[in-house]
Amino acid sequence: MLAVKNTPENSGYITEQAYLEGEKTAEFRHEYVDGQIYAMAGTSRRHNRIALNIVRHLPLQRQDGTPCDVYSSDVKVRASKRKSFYYPDVVLTCTPDNADAYYVEQPCLIVEVTSKSTDWKDRSEKLLAYQALESLQAYLIVAQDKPHVTFYYRQADDGTWWVAAFEDLDQEITLPCLDTPLALADIYAGVDFTQPAEPDR
Numbered sequence: 001m002l003a004v005k006n007t008p009e010n011s012g013y014i015t016e017q018a019y020l021e022g023e024k025t026a027e028f029r030h031e032y033v034d035g036q037i038y039a040m041a042g043t044s045r046r047h048n049r050i051a052l053n054i055v056r057h058l059p060l061q062r063q064d065g066t067p068c069d070v071y072s073s074d075v076k077v078r079a080s081k082r083k084s085f086y087y088p089d090v091v092l093t094c095t096p097d098n099a100d101a102y103y104v105e106q107p108c109l110i111v112e113v114t115s116k117s118t119d120w121k122d123r124s125e126k127l128l129a130y131q132a133l134e135s136l137q138a139y140l141i142v143a144q145d146k147p148h149v150t151f152y153y154r155q156a157d158d159g160t161w162w163v164a165a166f167e168d169l170d171q172e173i174t175l176p177c178l179d180t181p182l183a184l185a186d187i188y189a190g191v192d193f194t195q196p197a198e199p200d201r
Contacts, residue, residue: 012036019085020102029074033125034083041117043073046144046197049190050113051089054142057186058092058109063179068094068108076103077110079129086126089113089142094177095135106135108177113142116198127152131161137177144197147184149173 013035023030030037043051055072062068070092076085078099085103090111097104110130112122122141130139131152141150149166151173166173169188172181 016083016085020100023076024102029087031087032085040087041115043113044115044144044198046191047089047113047115050142050144050187051111053187053189054090054111054140054182057182058090058175059178059180062094062177066094068092068178069097071104077107077130077133078103078105079133080105081132082129084129086129092177093135105133107133108135108137109140109175110136110138111140111142113144115144123150138175140173142187146193147188149184149187 014032014037015035016032019030019032019037029040031040032038051072055070058068058070060068060070070090072090073087075091076087077091078085088107088110090109091104091107092109093104093107095106095108097106099105112118112126114122127139127141130136131154137154137156139152141152143149147167147169151164151166152161153164153176154161156176166184169183169185172183174181
């Protein structure tokens, strides 16, 4: 197979500006990675329930009184170092972020509720893109089929990234940018694990 580097000089390259303008009127959402756009698949009801559970349990200010904004699904995150725009399931920002009305550039927390079709991307491409965001302090990958949260977090003293896994509904995750706990029982409230998360294909 002949590989052709995707550059602005190639006719198939889509600029960031063209993508952003097109996305405002697009029938379906798309993510953007260095000149290419990728249509996003629909989500299951369980996926949506989990994301909304998380939104409901995130406080809108830090313990120091700093106000925060939380968004779900329809607000993009710009990962400028990777020339990418993604739609996280949940994104929290606690710093003034007025670059654009349709995306944020300084999130402190990102959550992806993973599925069979997105798991690899959530744990590789998006992980690298999100960790390159200087403002980001935590990234959660939340499973649908069982209680399981992968928690990537940045050490405040030296900026290194660490990872931990949580699988017990009695456990709590302390979110560094809020310094507040998020319980797995709250994340998975109302979820019936005896039923499949997604239909077999």
